[in-house]
Amino acid sequence: MRRMSDLEEIKKALEEWRKNKEAWPERREAFHTDAGIPVKDLYTPLDVEGIDYLRDIGFPGQPPFTRGVYPTMYRGRFWTIRMFSGHGTPEETNERWKLLYKEGETGFSAAVDSLTFAGVDPDQEVEGAAHEVGKEGVPLYSIRGVEAMVKDLPIDRMSVALVVEPLTSAAVTSMYFNVAKARGLRKEQLAGTTQNDILTMTIGYIPWGSLKPADLLKLACDLIEYCTPMKEAPRWNPINFTTYNYREGGIDAVQEIGMGLANAVAHIEEMLRRGWKIDDFVHRLAFHLSAHRDFFEEIAKYRAARKLWYRLMKERYKPENPEAYRFRFHVQTAGCSLTARQPMVNIIRTAYQALEAVLGGCQSLHTNSYDEAICLPSEDAVRLAVRTQEVLQEETGVGSVIDPLAGSYYVEALTRELEERIWDYFLKIEEMGGVVEALNTGWLFGEMSKAFNKRRRDQESGEEKVIGVNCYVLEDEEPTPPFRTNPRAAEIEKERLRRLREERDGRKVATLLDQLRRVCERRENVLPVVSELTAAGATLGEITSVYREMWGVWQLPFVA
């Protein structure tokens, strides 16, 4: 322990140093982090006063988990290289996944199209739906799509992430489970994640014909319940609180984690209300965070988030399972930090952001491709994005040591500051009744709108620099050749559905859809019947239409 006189001496010497440098002008009046936390010129032992090593920092794999959730971290096993990917048709996506696997990817992740996200079939009476087939991701409208997507891939050895939200999470996840089981996988071998995040499909992205927040929460918890306490997929992460998607709107690191914790609490409370014990499910809750512009703040954010999750568990829920205290998270580098102009600069941005995630102790990582501000990634771009992670793993040595920035006066002080600010923001949402209430009243939409506009003002005034956009602009830049998705995708998918409808037992599907109506009416868990439905060849649109019919579509409380 440091003697007080040491700190006194340091304080005096620091004052002296500051006085001496008064004659040296600084390039701006004040510095602050991306979240607006003031940044001093220098951090010293004075800034970590009161931080107790064993209590506040500790050891990796031990409370409060500031230094990482596992005792060996990347010395045991590198983070999973998990690239979010999908386009055109399931067959084309399958080819892309094989390429990524060959290039060294160690986990799969399905990016779906806008129809799969909203639970709409391409032949459904939703005008224009066919325009968007396969454009934003892979179309997964029936079990046949999922089957084609994972064909010949080692899904028994590599985990799969399904990036679908509560509206379609039960259907798409059960399609995957049914396909995997048909390939001989046992329940225990179903390793992967469903995103299943209510805030992603409300404040992150507003899908066509969404449901009321309480209904989305119900569907999200149905999947948690089915996979975890009902033990239908005990190794599956049935939810991934994807703060990344709200962060993309322009909110800051404090809001990102604050909203994420509040979101998790809403699900925990709903599961407890259903009569489950905390230890029945909480160890399977996981997160998906952003890696953004401010290098040190993002690293401090990951450290603070682990600590806060531990605190939330310890103070409020007290699970017995030690796994429940580990804040496990995937990271995606910030898509909204990429620019269409001078796209090669995106490689540099992404590399720094990937380094943040690694220094912050992520469990898996997606690195964006340089052309993603223009189109879906091309093969060359995505290969470079995988290489970006491989350089970190094989060449830089950053994985040889655990939490190397611990003990940095700045990083420790920032971790503490973020921890306090995030907790306050989280409590603020709690006080207004939690995330469902904050969605119903429109408050969360207002937070997003404010963020959109602040970012715009800051970028247009030049306060927030964006290379190639508001500084270091190149005139007469040659545009990057865009990757184009299959223009025949809608035709191919309509034909796939036509054949499916012809070949399946239509009466069985109709009977099961009626059964789903009754399940919805009684508000029972939809998974058992949805699983039977997808096995019988029911489509995403058919299943989601029942939800809309039974529960009604949500009118957004829009705050522009």
Added chain:
Amino acid sequence: MEKKIRVLLFKPGLDGHWRGIMTVSKALSEAGMETIFFGFKNVDGVVEAAIQEDVDVIGFSCHSGAHLEWSRELVRELEEKGVRDDFLLLIGGVFPEQDHEELRRIGMDGVFGPGTNTADIVKFIRENLESRVQKRG
């Protein structure tokens, strides 16, 4: 007092990326225009609303990759109703620069890709509406 410029903004189809359209909406309001956000809609309802609301500008934001399809539909719908020349048409969002020319050829007057400064959109609207008024004399 001069009549305020009225702008109708919408998101076509199923694509739920809402940051761009909200950002532009706010910027246009701050520049003194009246903006109506029509939500996530198909184009026929939009054209009806544009006529009823007597707007000067129709704009949409597209991140779905279906920017060409939606632009064609909007223009077709306007032509069918015989009101193509009553509105200035704008598109923004994420699409390749190589498509800008095709979007203009289809009939989109203003094409704004990622990284656009909203001041340029405001300027574009003011200048083009002015030259239209002069043309119509």
